[in-house]
Amino acid sequence: MTSASYIFLAGASRGVGREIAQYLTAQQLKVRAFLRTAAVASELEKIGIEVVQGDALNVGDVERAMLTDEPIHTVISTIGGLPSEGERADYPGNRNLIDAAVKAGVQKFILVSSIGAGNSVVALSPQVLAALGTVLVEKEKAEQHLIASGLTYTIIRPGGLKSEPATGNGVLTEDPHIIGSINRADVAQLVVRCLNSDRTNNKIFSAIDRNMQFEQREFAEFTLQ
Structure with a gap:
């Protein structure tokens, strides 16, 4: 990254996105967080993040x-939604971010999706698939x-996903075919x-904690270096 470019982070208000924000600022990278609500804006600004308020479902806000x-070096998106929130941003919100990133000449786009999307559907039990199927379809559309x-x-x-401190065992x-759990902080480290x-x-990667695999089966860990 050049000193003039920055990271555009969507989804920094909670969960994995909030953890990513902490790691990025710890590395003294320039970060612009795109938030739907102003509730955590002051907390992010205190750690040196520029905050822009807007709704990912609104093309004008995103652009x-x-x-x-x-210049934006990388867009990172962790946005999704809860079943209680009405229209979910998993596909339409990410679609707007991706389209704007193309227009902005972004160098890289990192999308946090979910095991069960796309070809990783084979990792899920029928019960989990029945519960999450509609959400995973939206996530797969965003991936595609x-x-x-x-x-x-x-x-x-x-x-x-678990809300525990990082273990350093995220892979x-x-x-x-791999399925398991992982702490949000470890996902953020991997991102x-x-x-x-x-x-x-x-x-495209699946991410789990190597010590939280549900079904013990051999798999090849991807080496980042």
Whole structure:
């Protein structure tokens, strides 16, 4: 990254996105966070993050936040939604971010999706698939839109997410059959490590904690270096 370019982070208000924000600022990277609500804006600004308020479901908001004179090195998106929130941003919100990133000449787009999307559907039990199927369809549509966009991409599909401190045991694998849990902080570490790793360009990964695999099966861990 050049000193003039910055990271555009969508989804920094909670969960994995909030953890990513902490790691990025710890590395003294320039970060612009795109927030739907102002609830955590002051907390992010205190750690040196520029905050732009807007709704990912609104194309105008997204383009206003992203199409500026400052070059964007990477867009990172962790946005999704809860079943209680009405229209989910998993596909339409990410589609707007991806389209704006193309217009902005972004170098890389990292999308945090979910195990169960795309070919990793084979990792899920019928019960889990029945519960999450509609959400996973939306996430897969976002993945496919990103792949078709022409942007350099990395797609990370975490397993079951936990809100515990990082263990340092988060791993990436291209094996779609792997299922397990991972702490949100470890997902964030993996995302940040993918920022400047050309080896992760145009690849799709599942992410789990190597000590939280549900079904013990051999798999190849992806080496970031």
